Amino acid sequence: MCGRFALTASPDEIAEILALLELDGFPPRYNIAPTQPILIVKAGERAGNRSGRVAALVRWGLVPSWVKDLKAFPLLFNARADSVADKAAFRAAMKYRRCLVPASGFYEWxxxxxxxxxxxxxKPRDARPFAFAGLWESWQSPEGSELDSAAIVTTDANATLAPIHSRMPVVIQPESYERWLDTRAYPAADVLDLLVPANDTFFEAIPVSDKVNKVANMGPDLQTPLNPDEAPLEPLAAAPDAASDVAPAQRELF
Structure with a gap:
């Protein structure tokens, strides 16, 4: 799963990597948690030889358009790749509202x-920012207020993450950005092959302080390596498939 991540790259780096026409400035964020605003990138109208992609801030925790009572609906910050095209909460977004979620790294317990x-x-071994596969929705309350929200798609862990957790967020590679975002040209069935674990050498796992457990802690010291000379991790006998105590839980019924 993915319950916390970081975006510490500069706005200029993100705009360049994702071919954005424009992007407002933002500070580095070292401990992004569900329910907080996150940056997403959506498809837009093409302009010349530019992608036309647009950035938006949305709530991390997807709310389908058919929800009647927001307070009674569970927090859906992840969407499982193996059922994302079928489950009611994600099916429409997978067809019509796919997005990219820029990141510099993520945390797992x-x-x-x-x-x-x-x-x-x-974090990536090359230290470059990257993008998670995301889904977004727009919800309207009975009173008429609107809420845009998103979830991050997860899949089975690769060899790097397997000793830590059984699942990981899906990373969309730059050459596949257009295919993931273009829901008109590429129906859901045509992008399922992208929902696979990242290459085993893409990420490195760095033990860090448990200060990251508290959302109020937001400084760069959260990423300072802890016990860097520790022996390599042994694979877990049975990697956990549920949220840890330090990340908010979400229901898998949708």
Whole structure:
């Protein structure tokens, strides 16, 4: 799953990598949590030889358009790749509203027995920003107010993450950005092959302080390596498939 991530790249880097026409400035964020605003990139109208892609801020925690009571609806910050095209909460977004979620890395917690879960920061080995596969929706309350929201698609863990957790967010590679975003040219069935684990060498796992457990902690020290000389992790006997104690849970019924 993905319950916390970071976006520390500059706006200029993100605009260049995602071929954005424009992007407002934003500060580095080291501990982004569900319900907070996140940056997403959506398809837009093409302009000359530019992609026409547009950026938006939305709530992390997808709310389908058919929801009647927002307070009673569970927090859906992840969407499983193996059922995203079929489940009611995600089916329409998978068809019509796919997006990219820029990131610099994400956090995951390793649980062994009853010991306190240990956090790790997963970042690309080349230190470049990247993009998660995302879905977005626009919800309107009975009173007429609107809320745009998004979820991050997850899949099985690769060899790097498997010793820590059984699942990981889907990373869309730059050569596939257009295919993922263009829902007119590429129906849901034509992009399912993108919802696979990242290459085993893409991320490195860095043990970090449990200060990341608290959303109020937001500084760069959250990514300082902890015990860098520790022996490599052994694979888990049975990697956890549920939210850790430090990340908000979400229901899998949708």
């Amino acid at each position: 390793r649980r062994v027995g009853k010991a306190k879960p240990k956090p790790f920061y997963l």
